[in-house]
Amino acid sequence: MKPAIRVAVTGAAGNIGYALLWRLASGDCFGADQPIILQMLEITPALERLNGVKMELVDSAFPLLHDIVCTDDANVAFKDCSAIFLVGSRPRTKDMDRSDLVAANGPIFTGQGNAIEKSAKKDVKVVVVGNPCNTNALIAMNNAKGLDPRCFSAMTRLDQNRAHGQISEKLGVPVAKVSDVVIWGNHGDTMFPDASWAKVDGAAVTSKVDADWLTGAFEPTVATRGKAVIVARGASSAASAASSAVDHMRDWWQGSHGRMVSMAIPSQGWYGVPKGLIFSFPCICEGGDYRVVTDLEIDDRTREQIARNVAALSEERDAVANLL
Amino acid sequence: MKPAIRVAVTGAAGNIGYALLWRLASGDCFGADQPIILQMLEITPALERLNGVKMELVDSAFPLLHDIVCTDDANVAFKDCSAIFLVGSRPRTKDMDRSDLVAANGPIFTGQGNAIEKSAKKDVKVVVVGNPCNTNALIAMNNAKGLDPRCFSAMTRLDQNRAHGQISEKLGVPVAKVSDVVIWGNHGDTMFPDASWAKVDGAAVTSKVDADWLTGAFEPTVATRGKAVIVARGASSAASAASSAVDHMRDWWQGSHGRMVSMAIPSQGWYGVPKGLIFSFPCICEGGDYRVVTDLEIDDRTREQIARNVAALSEERDAVANLL
Numbered sequence: 001m002k003p004a005i006r007v008a009v010t011g012a013a014g015n016i017g018y019a020l021l022w023r024l025a026s027g028d029c030f031g032a033d034q035p036i037i038l039q040m041l042e043i044t045p046a047l048e049r050l051n052g053v054k055m056e057l058v059d060s061a062f063p064l065l066h067d068i069v070c071t072d073d074a075n076v077a078f079k080d081c082s083a084i085f086l087v088g089s090r091p092r093t094k095d096m097d098r099s100d101l102v103a104a105n106g107p108i109f110t111g112q113g114n115a116i117e118k119s120a121k122k123d124v125k126v127v128v129v130g131n132p133c134n135t136n137a138l139i140a141m142n143n144a145k146g147l148d149p150r151c152f153s154a155m156t157r158l159d160q161n162r163a164h165g166q167i168s169e170k171l172g173v174p175v176a177k178v179s180d181v182v183i184w185g186n187h188g189d190t191m192f193p194d195a196s197w198a199k200v201d202g203a204a205v206t207s208k209v210d211a212d213w214l215t216g217a218f219e220p221t222v223a224t225r226g227k228a229v230i231v232a233r234g235a236s237s238a239a240s241a242a243s244s245a246v247d248h249m250r251d252w253w254q255g256s257h258g259r260m261v262s263m264a265i266p267s268q269g270w271y272g273v274p275k276g277l278i279f280s281f282p283c284i285c286e287g288g289d290y291r292v293v294t295d296l297e298i299d300d301r302t303r304e305q306i307a308r309n310v311a312a313l314s315e316e317r318d319a320v321a322n323l324l
Numbered sequence: 325m326k327p328a329i330r331v332a333v334t335g336a337a338g339n340i341g342y343a344l345l346w347r348l349a350s351g352d353c354f355g356a357d358q359p360i361i362l363q364m365l366e367i368t369p370a371l372e373r374l375n376g377v378k379m380e381l382v383d384s385a386f387p388l389l390h391d392i393v394c395t396d397d398a399n400v401a402f403k404d405c406s407a408i409f410l411v412g413s414r415p416r417t418k419d420m421d422r423s424d425l426v427a428a429n430g431p432i433f434t435g436q437g438n439a440i441e442k443s444a445k446k447d448v449k450v451v452v453v454g455n456p457c458n459t460n461a462l463i464a465m466n467n468a469k470g471l472d473p474r475c476f477s478a479m480t481r482l483d484q485n486r487a488h489g490q491i492s493e494k495l496g497v498p499v500a501k502v503s504d505v506v507i508w509g510n511h512g513d514t515m516f517p518d519a520s521w522a523k524v525d526g527a528a529v530t531s532k533v534d535a536d537w538l539t540g541a542f543e544p545t546v547a548t549r550g551k552a553v554i555v556a557r558g559a560s561s562a563a564s565a566a567s568s569a570v571d572h573m574r575d576w577w578q579g580s581h582g583r584m585v586s587m588a589i590p591s592q593g594w595y596g597v598p599k600g601l602i603f604s605f606p607c608i609c610e611g612g613d614y615r616v617v618t619d620l621e622i623d624d625r626t627r628e629q630i631a632r633n634v635a636a637l638s639e640e641r642d643a644v645a646n647l648l
Contacts, residue, residue, distance in 0.1 A: 013557075022343065022563045026352050035498070052557025056564035058493060059549060061485035061571075063500035161385035169382060174359070176387035225383060233337075233376025239346045240380035247385075 004035035004066040006081045008120075010074075010112065011088025011130060012040035013050040015235070019242035020085060021053065025062040029246045030083070030253055032064075039069040041077035041088070074115035081120040083253065085245055086112060086140065089130025101132065106323045109136045113143025122147065125252055128154040129245050134186050134264050134278040135316040141266060141278070142324040149276075150289075153252070154264035156183040156191065156280035158237070158244035162225045163193040166218055167205055177201045182282040183262035184302070185309025186316075192305035193222045197260065197282070197296060256285040260293055270294050271306055277313050328359035328390040330405045332444075334398075334436065335412020335454060336364035337374040339559070343566035344409060345377065349386040353570045354407070354577055356388075363393040365401035365412070398439035405444040407577070409569055410436060410464065413454025423643070425456065430647045433460045437467025446471065449576055452478040453569050458510050458588050458602040459640040465590060465602070466648040473600075474613075477576070478588035480507040480515065480604035482561070482568035486549045487517040490542055491529055501525045506606040507586035508626070509633025510640075516629035517546045521584065521606070521620060580609040584617055594618050595630055601637050 007024060011017050021038060023029060030036060038057065042050040050070045057068055071077050078084060090104035109128075116126060124147070128137040133154035141152035160183045168175035182194040195214055198205035206214070221228075229237045251261050264280040267273040270292050271281070283290040298306070317324070331348060335341050345362060347353060354360060362381070366374040374394045381392055395401050402408060414428035433452075440450060448471070452461040457478035465476035484507045492499035503523050508516040519538055522529035530538070545552075553561045575585050588604040591597040594616050595605070607614040622630070641648070 018563060019343070019346065022567055023346065023350065026347065026350075026567075028350050028352065049557055052553055052555075052559075055549070055553050055556060056561055058489040058499075059482065059486045059553070059561065059564040060567040061488045061492070061499045061502075062567075063498070066498045158383065162383045164385045165382040168385070174387070174390045175382075175385045178385075225379070229376055229379050229383070231376075232379060233373055235376075237380055237383065239342060240383040243346055243350075243384040243386075 002034050004037050005030065005083065006037045006039055006079070008039040008041060008077045008081045008084040010041040010077065010086050013042050013046045013053050014088065015238035016087050016129060016241050018053060019239040020087065020245055021057060022060065023242060023246045025057060025060065025065040027064050029250045035064045035066045037067040037069070038065060039071070039077045039079070039081060041071060041074060043088075044072045047072055074112050075119045078115050078119040081124055083249055084116065084120060084124055084126045085249070086126060086128040086136065087130050087245075089133075089136055091131045102320050105132070105136055106139060106320060109139035110143045110323050113140035116140065117144035117146045124151050125249065126152050127245060127248050128152070129241060132188060132316065134188070134313055135320060137264065137278045138317060139320055139323050149266040152266065152278070153248070154187060154278050155245055155248050156187045156262045156264050157248040158241055159183045159187060159191055159193060159222060160262045161240070161244050161247065163195070163218070163222045166221055167195070167198060167200065167209075170213070170218070171200055171208055173200055178205070180260045182260060182296070183280045184306050185280050186313050187264065187280070188312065189223075190305075190309045190312045191223060191280070192302070192309065193219055194302055194305070196299070196302065251285045252290060253288060255287070256283070258284065260284060263290060265290065265292070268292075271298065273306065273310055274314065277310065277317065279309065279313060326358050328361050329354065329407065330361045330363055330403070332363040332365060332401045332405045332408040334365040334401065334410050337366050337370045337377050338412065339562035340411050340453060340565050342377060343563040344411065344569055345381060346384065347566060347570045349381060349384065349389040351388050353574045359388045359390045361391040361393070362389060363395070363401045363403070363405060365395060365398060367412075368396045371396055398436050399443045402439050402443040405448055407573055408440065408444060408448055408450045409573070410450060410452040410460065411454050411569075413460055415455045426644050429456070429460055430463060430644060433463035434467045434647050437464035440464065441468035441470045448475050449573065450476045451569060451572050452476070453565060456512060456640065458512070458637055459644060461588065461602045462641060463644055463647050473590040476590065476602070477572070478511060478602050479569055479572050480511045480586045480588050481572040482565055483507045483511060483515055483517060483546060484586045485564070485568050485571065486546045487519070487542070490545055491519070491522060491524065491533075494537070494542070495524055495532055497524055502529070504584045506584060506620070507604045508630050509604050510637050511588065511604070512636065513547075514629075514633045514636045515547060515604070516626070516633065517543055518626055518629070520623070520626065575609045576614060577612060579611070580607070582608065584608060587614060589614065589616070595622065597630065597634055598638065601634065601641065603633065603637060
């Protein structure tokens, strides 16, 4: 059997963490032949609850789970890690303006960036799930300048999965037959789900649905899906967010088999997006790495949507400029 | 690809259900090449919340999840099912005596037994997770007399997993190297975790730990683990219960590869347990069926523990005699 790899999860006692840990321990992410050691980080007041989560992981007797670490010290959590899920964050709430948001998340992600640089493996794969995830990833990446920026990513896979789910329901086909929706930009208000390239059973989705459905139903449904889940379930998306984080990391780790998957990663200037912004692009994963699909011939509307996302993310970047 | 099978989960909007559904949809239970249709049952007031759970399942874009049904009608939920997880129940709370408990669970499991007989496949595999699970399974089985009693089981795998976890922690070895603890009897106060047959890396566990640890630490820790998780986590075991339900059904469905797994199933008189009681025995699963390991040479203490469980389960059976 392969040697165990170390995998860190922050905010591990929260609802997304709770949904994520069992998927990791079962082998869904790194493969059925890859043992893991889970290194879980929480804030100090949540350590007792985290210990309860550890007890339940022990009680699940996972053959692939070789050890479990609980800590409130990021350097312990990230020590020798090959993969890191940054789930814990302080999301924006109604009473917070931008400066509050930055004040709350800045110290978390500067500190975690430093600890990743100091303690994790040099080829670590980091996905930020905690919102605002693009800018949190930007902060972490810029506080780990000794690492390749390509170690850092943020999650827009939930948006892509939601988009594929909507097309599956609309056309009454299993979601496995739907592929290649592209999520552009920020996992936030300006996020653009682009079905121009999407396929169902090999045919263009745009040949199966009318354009009004795409702009009038599909796009707003995907954009507001998080709020709709809260209304129905009485709680925010947890298992679907965790599942998308598994998908993001699994494809990065094991390959996407030629499918386009959306990942927010540091731009190299693709599609006119300023270098260094953490921006969601279509990617193909292979050999433990991603490459951006750079040759899509995008139309004016998509160009405008990309520009809106560049504006929003540039503004966020400027607000945290002192942390970069 | 294989045709999809129908899998029902009751209490699907509850905490165990929420942890279970994603494990089923990801392929952890029925295999990576077996598509499923999830048929989720809830009480009428929980249907909106259940719809929120469905939204998140759609949003997870599982390739193996071919359809999702939400209903408050057991006949719809169990229609053509090959596997059923009976998770929803009314557990015993402090203010309830035995007659209250029976009054609360009787109608649930008589009705679900009837619906399973009427609507599910004739070779359906049913596992009852909702407590008191042995007697709930007894009620369901006796209200589905047109089916083979071997279709019905209750879950003691969580106890077995907890036992394996404790031995793994005690000896500092991965839990994959621990096997063959036997859970006897009732998933309740009298449950007996028997390490007499347990192995670690091929050697007898009893040769690695002293007898005092087994009786003074191991047995009480396994027996009271549920309460300890509640104290630490502030919530009852959910993900570990769901994970154990996956293990139970996966081994029944796909085989246990020669390992002994504990399942509560209708006794045929093995080890002196009266015929028809739903009692946990050591089983080996193969070819989609289980067989009880009937030739363990048990000692006097184990015989006493079995007798305690027979007494407890007989008393429960007598209390629900009018429902059988």
